[in-house]
Structures are given as C-alpha cells and as structure tokens.
Amino acid sequence: MAPAPGGPAAGPVPALFSWQFAADPYPAYAWLRAHAPVHRTRLPSGVEAWLVTRYADARQALADARLSKNPVHHSEAAHGKGKTGIPGERSANLMTHLLNIDPPDHTRLRRLVSKAFTPRRVAAFAPRVQELTDHLIDGFAARGEADLIHEFAFPLPIYAICDLLGVPPEDQDDFRDWAGMMLRHTKPGHGPAPRGGVARSVKKIRAYLAELIHRKRADLGDDLISGLIRASDHGEHLTENEAAAMCFVLLFAGFETTVNLIGNGVHALLRHPDQRELLEKSLAAGDSELLGTAVEELLRYDGPVELATWRYATRDLVLGGQRIAAGDPVLVVLAAADRDPARFAEPDVLDLTRRDNPHLGYGHGIHYCLGAPLARLEGQTALATLLSRLPDLRLAVESEELRWRGGLIMRGLRSLPVEFTPEPSGAVPHCD
Numbered sequence: 001m002a003p004a005p006g007g008p009a010a011g012p013v014p015a016l017f018s019w020q021f022a023a024d025p026y027p028a029y030a031w032l033r034a035h036a037p038v039h040r041t042r043l044p045s046g047v048e049a050w051l052v053t054r055y056a057d058a059r060q061a062l063a064d065a066r067l068s069k070n071p072v073h074h075s076e077a078a079h080g081k082g083k084t085g086i087p088g089e090r091s092a093n094l095m096t097h098l099l100n101i102d103p104p105d106h107t108r109l110r111r112l113v114s115k116a117f118t119p120r121r122v123a124a125f126a127p128r129v130q131e132l133t134d135h136l137i138d139g140f141a142a143r144g145e146a147d148l149i150h151e152f153a154f155p156l157p158i159y160a161i162c163d164l165l166g167v168p169p170e171d172q173d174d175f176r177d178w179a180g181m182m183l184r185h186t187k188p189g190h191g192p193a194p195r196g197g198v199a200r201s202v203k204k205i206r207a208y209l210a211e212l213i214h215r216k217r218a219d220l221g222d223d224l225i226s227g228l229i230r231a232s233d234h235g236e237h238l239t240e241n242e243a244a245a246m247c248f249v250l251l252f253a254g255f256e257t258t259v260n261l262i263g264n265g266v267h268a269l270l271r272h273p274d275q276r277e278l279l280e281k282s283l284a285a286g287d288s289e290l291l292g293t294a295v296e297e298l299l300r301y302d303g304p305v306e307l308a309t310w311r312y313a314t315r316d317l318v319l320g321g322q323r324i325a326a327g328d329p330v331l332v333v334l335a336a337a338d339r340d341p342a343r344f345a346e347p348d349v350l351d352l353t354r355r356d357n358p359h360l361g362y363g364h365g366i367h368y369c370l371g372a373p374l375a376r377l378e379g380q381t382a383l384a385t386l387l388s389r390l391p392d393l394r395l396a397v398e399s400e401e402l403r404w405r406g407g408l409i410m411r412g413l414r415s416l417p418v419e420f421t422p423e424p425s426g427a428v429p430h431c432d
Contacts, residue, residue, distance in 0.1 A: 013031070013032075013036065013039070013041075014027070014028035014031050014032075015028070016028060016041060017043065017044050017408075019403075022404040022405070022411075023400075023402075023403075023404050025306070025335060025411075026335070026336075026339055026348065029053055029333060029335060029336035029339065030336075030339070032051065032053045032333075032336060033053045033054050033336055033340060037052070037053050037054040037057060037320045037321075038050055038051070038052050038053075038057060038319050038320035038321065038322040038324075039051045039053070040322075043408065044408070045408075047329060048329075049310075049328070049329035049330065049331050050319075050322070050324060050328060050329070050330045050331065051307075051331055051333050051336075052319065052320065052330060052331070052332045052333060052337075053333045053336035053337065053340075054320060054336075054337065054340055054342065055337040055338070055340035055342060055343040055344075055360070056340075056342070056343070057319055057320040057337075058308075058332045058333070058334065058336075058337035058360055059337070059360065059364055060319065061311065061319060061330060061332050062308060062332055062360065062363055062364040062365045062367070063364055063365030063366070064317075064319075065102075066313060066314050066315055066317050067311035067312065067313060067314070067317075067330055068102050068311065068312050068313075068314045069100055069101060069102055069106070069309070069310070069311060069312075069367065070100060070101055070102055070312070071100060071310070071312065073312035073313070073314050073326075073327060074310075074312045074327060074329060103366070106366065106367075107366075109242065109246060110366075110370065112227075112228060112231045112246075113224070113228075113246060113250070113370060114370060115227060116164060116224045116227065117370055117371055117373055117374060119373060122373045122374050122377055125160075125163075125164070125374070125377070126377060126381070128160070128163060129156075129160060129377055129378055129381050130381055130385070132156055132159050132160060133156060133381050133382055133385045134385065136151065136152050136155060136156055137152065137385060137386070137389055137390075139151060140152075141389060141390065141422065141423035142422050142423055142424075142425050143422060144419060144420060144421065144422035145396060145417070145418065145419050145420070146417075146418055147415050147416060147417050147418075148262075148263065148266055148386075148416040148417075148418055149259070149263050149412075149413055149414065149415050149416045150415060152262070152382070152386075153258075153259045153260075153262035153263045153266075153382070153416070154176075154180070154259050155176060156258070156262070156378060156382060157254065157255035157256075157257075157258035157259060157375075157378055158172070158175060158176045158179055158255050159172055159176075160255075160258075160374070160378060161250060161251055161254045161255050162175050163223075164223065164224050164250075164254075164374075165223060165224050165225050165247055165250065165251070166212075166216065166221055166223025166224060166225045166226055167212065171208070171212075174208070175205075175208075175251070178201040178204050178205050178208075179201075179205075179251065179255065181200070181201035202248075205248060205251065206244060206248065209243075209244040209247050209248060210240065210244055212225065213225060213229065213240060213243055213244065213247075216229055217229055224247070224250070225243070225247060228243045228246065228247075229243070250371065253369070253371065254371045254374070254375075256304070256410050256412070257304040257305055257362075257369070257371075257375055257410070258304070258374075258375045258378045258379060259304070259412055260303075260304030260305075260410055260411060260412030260413075261295075261298070261299065261303070261304045261375060261378075261379045262378070262379060262382045262383070263412050263413045263416050264298065264302045264303070264304060264411070264412060264413065265295070265298040265302075265379060265383055266383065266386065266393075266416060266418075267302075267395075267399070267402070267413060267416060268298055268301060268302050268350055269298075269383070269387075270393070270394065270395050270399075270418075271399055272350045275294075275350055275351070275352050276387070278290070278352060278353075279291065279294050279352055279383075279387065280387050280391065283384055283387060283388060284388075288384075290352060290353070291380050291383070291384055292376075292380065293352060293353060293354065293355065293357070294352040294383070295376055295379045295380050295383070296354075296357050296359065297350065297351060297352050297354050297357060298350075298352075298379075299338075299359055299361035299362070300338045300344070300354075300357055300359035300361060301338075301350045302335075302411070303334060303335060303338060303359070303361040303411070304361070304410060304411065304412060305334055305335075305361060305362070305363075305409065305410060305411070306333065306334065306335045306408070306409065306410060306411035307331045307332065307333050307334060307335070307408055307409050308331065308332040308333075308334055308360075308363055308367075308409075309367075309409060310329055310330075310331065311329070311330045311331070311332070312327065312328070312329055312330070313325065313326050313327060313328045313330060314326060331408070332360075334360045334361060334363075335411060337360050338359045338360055338361060343358075344356075344357075362375070389423060390420040390421075390423070391420075392420050392421050393418055393419075393420045394418060394419055394420065395416075395417070395418060395419075396417035396418055396419045397417050402414075402415070402416065403415070
C-alpha cells in the first residue's frame with residue numbers, strides 16, 4: 001500500500017474489483033484519494049498497476065508524454081502474468097490503433113479519423129440519431145415495460161457507429177451480436193456468454209472488417225471506411241491492419257461509452273427525482289441549454305469510463321509523490337478524479353446546473369476521446385426523447401437489485417428494467 005504524502009495511510013486498503021465494489025466504487029475511491037492517491041495494486045487479470053485517483057494527478061498523467069500508450073514499453077516480467085489492453089485485440093492482430101500508439105503515428109491516424117467527427121458532420125448526423133432513437137422506443141413504448149440497456153442503450157450507438165463506418169444495414173445485426181459477445185453482453189434469456197466468446201467475436205469482427213475494406217475499394221461511399229481508403233490511396237500510408245484496427249477501436253470505444261452514458265444517466269435521474277423534474281421542466285419549456293449541462297454532470301457523476309486506457313512509464317518518474325519505475329503500467333481512475341473534492345464542490349451531489357465542470361470523463365490531452373461529440377449527441381437525444389415520450393418512467397426493481405458489469409475501464413449496468421404508462425399505439429410514426 002502506498003501511504004499519502006505527509007503521513008501513513010489509515011487502516012487497510014478497501015477491497016477493490018469485487019462485485020460489491022462494482023456496485024458502488026466511490027467510497028473506496030474516496031479512501032484512496034485521501035490515503036493512497038497513487039496506489040499499486042494487483043488487478044483481476046493478474047497484472048500489477050498503479051491507480052491514480054486525485055484530479056490534479058490524473059490530469060497530469062493523461063497528458064504526460066513520459067506515459068506511453070504503446071504496450072511495447074510494458075515490462076511484463078515485473079508485473080505478474082496477465083493481459084493489458086482491449087480483450088482479443090492481440091490475437092486478432094488489431095493492436096495498431098489510436099489507443100495503443102504515440103506520436104507521430106498517433107498524430108497521423110488521428111488526423112485521418114478526426115474528419116468523421118467534425119462539428120458539422122456530427123450535426124448533420126443528428127436527424128439519423130433521432131430517427132434511431134424514436135425507432136427503438138417505438139419497439140417497446142406500447143408495452144409499458146422494457147430493459148433500457150438491451151432494448152435501447154445498447155443498440156442505439158451500435159447502429160449509429162455502423163452507419164458512420166459504412167456497414168451495410170443487412171450486416172448490422174451481426175455487428176450487434178458480435179459486439180454484445182465482446183462485452184459478454186448477451187441477449188435476455190440467452191444465459192451467460194460462453195467461454196472464449198470474446199476472442200471469437202473479435203476475430204469475426206476482424207475478418208469482417210478486412211472483407212468490408214476490400215468491398216469498399218470497389219465502391220467508395222461517404223462513410224468513414226471509404227474515407228480511410230481514400231486517404232490511403234492519396235499517400236497517407238494507411239495499412240490494411242491500421243484501417244481494420246481503427247474501425248475496431250471506433251466500434252469498441254465508440255459504442256460502449258454511449259451505452260453506459262445512457263444507462264448510468266437514466267439510472268442517476270431516476271434516483272434523483274428533483275434533478276429529473278428540473279430537466280423535464282426545461283425540456284417542456286423548449287429550453288435545451290440545461291440538457292447540455294445535464295449530460296456533462298452525468299458524465300462527471302457516474303460516467304461511462306471508470307478508468308482511462310492503459311499507459312506505461314517510459315522512464316522512472318514521480319507522480320503524486322510516488323516513484324513510478326520504467327515499464328510500470330499506470331491506470332488513471334477517471335471516476336475517482338471526477339469526485340475529487342479538491343476540484344469539485346460537493347462532488348457526491350448530482351447537480352445538473354453545475355457550470356464549473358471540467359470533468360475528465362472523456363479524457364484529456366492528445367488522447368481526448370475523438371468520438372465525444374457524437375457520444376454527447378446520442379446521450380442528449382436519448383435522454384431528452386425518453387423523458388418526453390415516457391414521462392412517468394420508473395425503475396421496475398429496487399436500485400440495489402441492479403447488477404453492474406465488473407472489470408476494468410468501463411462502468412455500466414448489465415440491465416435496467418423500467419416501467420411506464422404504455423404509449424398509445426401509433427402515437428409516433430414508425431421509422432423505416
């Protein structure tokens with residue numbers, strides 16, 4: 001255990017990464033911030049890594065060039081057996097993507113992909129996001145009950161990112177199944193995901209993307225994959241592996257964050273009726289300003305990304321008073337940093353009107369989430385439409401009965417059963 005600067009830590013370190021911890025990690029993170037802000041621990045995978053929990057240290061680490069994203073700097077022999085990175089990416093030869101590289105390759109690839117997420121392009125995509133949102137709600141609005149994760153929060157960003165990538169509509173359900181397996185997120189009634197399903201799904205995605213890239217070369221469109229091919233053909237030197245890995249990480253990082261933003265956000269609003277009512281009144285009055293600050297506060301309060309993706313020290317350094325050795329893995333705990341009372345007033349209070357809110361929910365520095373504008377659009381559209389169409393939305397179970405997905409990086413609900421007054425059939429036209 002790492003003592004805090006100025007004195008020994010008080011008592012034993014709280015249990016980390018248990019099912020109880022997954023349900024509410026914030027008390028443990030508060031203890032770490034106070035007593036061991038840069039703490040070395042053994043992760044469930046078996047790897048030892050440093051957890052960074054204070055806001056100032058987290059912000060520094062996220063932008064520190066001495067902390068590389070490239071796993072080549074990981075001294076595996078010193079940290080126990082276990083895997084780092086995205087599950088299945090090594091075996092599927094999908095390592096060369098934005099989450100695993102440093103400048104100058106990172107600069108080159110980010111420049112290529114950033115064209116898909118310009119404010120103008122995201123704004124132009126807004127009608128499609130609204131169409132998808134209404135279509136999914138149409139599927140359960142007349143029933144009076146739903147699982148908002150499986151029926152809404154999960155499929156919405158999957159179909160959206162498929163549209164952006166240029167995945168044909170007839171293939172998108174396959175993508176949804178593969179993505180669900182990759183997250184061990186099976187359909188209701190289908191039981192737990194089979195062992196080895198993650199690796200198999202990643203390999204299926206890799207094979208499909210390689211085949212789709214070849215198809216796109218013969219019939220370029222206005223989608224992201226076509227854009228990557230055009231860039232490669234015009235001298236940007238994008239290899240097929242880089243293109244496939246880029247599409248893979250956009251799928252992985254571009255939808256699970258939004259699944260959790262919607263799920264965690266709805267859950268927080270249902271548990272804070274005063275804040276929900278404030279937002280509903282604002283939406284009813286046609287004032288969309290509060291919706292923007294509300295999504296930012298939900299990202300801070302119980303955000304979709306619990307820990308930033310892996311970093312590795314390229315040299316010995318000091319962070320938060322602790323010496324980090326070259327080769328050590330470092331994980332920045334965004335969920336802890338965003339509840340740091342040294343930066344946020346009353347950090348454990350959900351306040352949708354919060355203005356001073358420089359949260360780290362989408363990172364900081366050169367690795368700031370490229371798809372954040374799209375995720376914000378999807379989150380705002382989903383929350384506004386749910387609250388408007390289903391005004392008496394309520395939990396169908398006690399909040400304590402809900403189960404959270406364990407593991408590293410992401411934080412989200414396994415399911416979110418809700419009830420509401422059924423919407424009259426035909427109240428909203430169905431989308432094609």
